[in-house]
Amino acid sequence: MTTTHDQLPADAAQFVLDTFLALVRIDSLSGDEGAVAERLRGYLKDAGCQVWSDPAGNLLARRAGQGAGSTLPPLLLSAHMDTVEPGHGIQPRIVDGVVRSDGTTILGADDKAGVAAILTALRQTNGKGSSCCPVEVAFSVQEEVGLIGAKHLDLTQLASKTAIVMDSAGPVGSIVARAPSQDTMTIEITGQASHAGVAPEQGVSAVVVAARAIAGMRLGRIDPETTANIGVIRGGMATNIIPAHVTMRGEARSLDEGRLKAQTAHMRECFETAAHELGAKVDFWVERSYASINLSPDSAVVRRVSRAMAAIGVEASLISTGGGSDANIFMGAGIETANLGFGMMRPHSVDEHIAVADLRQAALILTAILSDPQG
Numbered sequence: 457m458t459t460t461h462d463q464l465p466a467d468a469a470q471f472v473l474d475t476f477l478a479l480v481r482i483d484s485l486s487g488d489e490g491a492v493a494e495r496l497r498g499y500l501k502d503a504g505c506q507v508w509s510d511p512a513g514n515l516l517a518r519r520a521g522q523g524a525g526s527t528l529p530p531l532l533l534s535a536h537m538d539t540v541e542p543g544h545g546i547q548p549r550i551v552d553g554v555v556r557s558d559g560t561t562i563l564g565a566d567d568k569a570g571v572a573a574i575l576t577a578l579r580q581t582n583g584k585g586s587s588c589c590p591v592e593v594a595f596s597v598q599e600e601v602g603l604i605g606a607k608h609l610d611l612t613q614l615a616s617k618t619a620i621v622m623d624s625a626g627p628v629g630s631i632v633a634r635a636p637s638q639d640t641m642t643i644e645i646t647g648q649a650s651h652a653g654v655a656p657e658q659g660v661s662a663v664v665v666a667a668r669a670i671a672g673m674r675l676g677r678i679d680p681e682t683t684a685n686i687g688v689i690r691g692g693m694a695t696n697i698i699p700a701h702v703t704m705r706g707e708a709r710s711l712d713e714g715r716l717k718a719q720t721a722h723m724r725e726c727f728e729t730a731a732h733e734l735g736a737k738v739d740f741w742v743e744r745s746y747a748s749i750n751l752s753p754d755s756a757v758v759r760r761v762s763r764a765m766a767a768i769g770v771e772a773s774l775i776s777t778g779g780g781s782d783a784n785i786f787m788g789a790g791i792e793t794a795n796l797g798f799g800m801m802r803p804h805s806v807d808e809h810i811a812v813a814d815l816r817q818a819a820l821i822l823t824a825i826l827s828d829p830q831g
């Protein structure tokens with residue numbers, strides 16, 4: 457018999473806040489998640505999980521189903537352990553019910569609020585008298601630097617075909633229904649070096665080729681679903697040398713696969729045309745960074761999350777985002793994934809904050825999802 461409450465019990469309300477504050481005090485910049493992983497290992501064991509880590513450093517866990525939930529299929533819960541700069545020595549403080557940093561660092565609610573919510577839900581659904589579906593947990597590394605942990609996660613270790621990721625900046629109740637796929641590009645232009653004062657006629661400037669290509673390129677907001685950027689450009693040696701090499705890095709994203717392909721092709725064409733006109737050579741590499749998300753309102757995971765939210769008086773709302781997350785990787789691997797918003801505000805800035813009430817709602821929503829007898 458499962459009962460759902462519309463509020464966390466007092467001890468759990470304290471636990472989620474204490475856990476969140478403890479986690480943000482542990483530095484865990486991307487690539488340096490070891491200390492926080494070690495702490496999380498303890499929390500997961502306390503919640504009855506079997507815990508292991510993979511060669512990439514991701515922390516994984518599983519727990520059998522409990523009570524009436526035992527026969528349900530497993531559900532994967534995921535959040536990332538790493539944070540962005542400036543993230544050393546975070547000193548959280550609570551002002552008027554809102555957790556903030558001291559203003560010199562980020563807070564790390566992205567994504568330790570998600571981690572704390574997951575730990576609290578596991579704690580609330582553990583032990584005698586609980587009903588809970590079988591659970592798998594993936595706390596990933598290096599999400600912020602290109603979803604690296606999730607990309608290296610061996611998903612054959614996990615049985616779940618459904619996942620909840622806690623990593624959206626939307627308000628409590630939001631479910632990311634649409635997120636873009638992304639192409640990442642590296643472009644190398646090779647011209648011809650020559651003395652700029654003595655024999656400029658013999659040179660082909662890779663800088664001029666790059667400039668002409670970019671000047672004719674559609675960048676920024678392409679349409680409501682598509683964006684593009686050239687974010688890095690490097691080249692040249694000295695003022696008296698016609699530059700022979702320029703390297704650039706860029707990206708395009710779209711919620712629509714056809715538009716993404718068209719934008720990437722357009723960017724390639726701009727470089728190739730400019731190189732051809734000016735007698736240079738261009739190499740253009742493109743890598744699909746992650747697949748898009750397109751969740752139907754009727755999908756099982758959206759219905760499951762919405763039902764759990766409704767049970768505690770939270771209205772579900774489907775949102776669209778321009779950002780990628782580990783959810784894109786899981787979706788691309790065939791795991792139906794809902795990335796939930798839980799009120800983290802202004803992530804990746806020193807103004808990052810989250811209301812204590814929202815942190816508690818996040819834990820309550822996850823608890824309701826885990827203990828939903830319909831699974």
Ligand SMILES: [Zn+2]
Nearest residue numbers: 536566567623
């Ligand atoms: Zn995040």
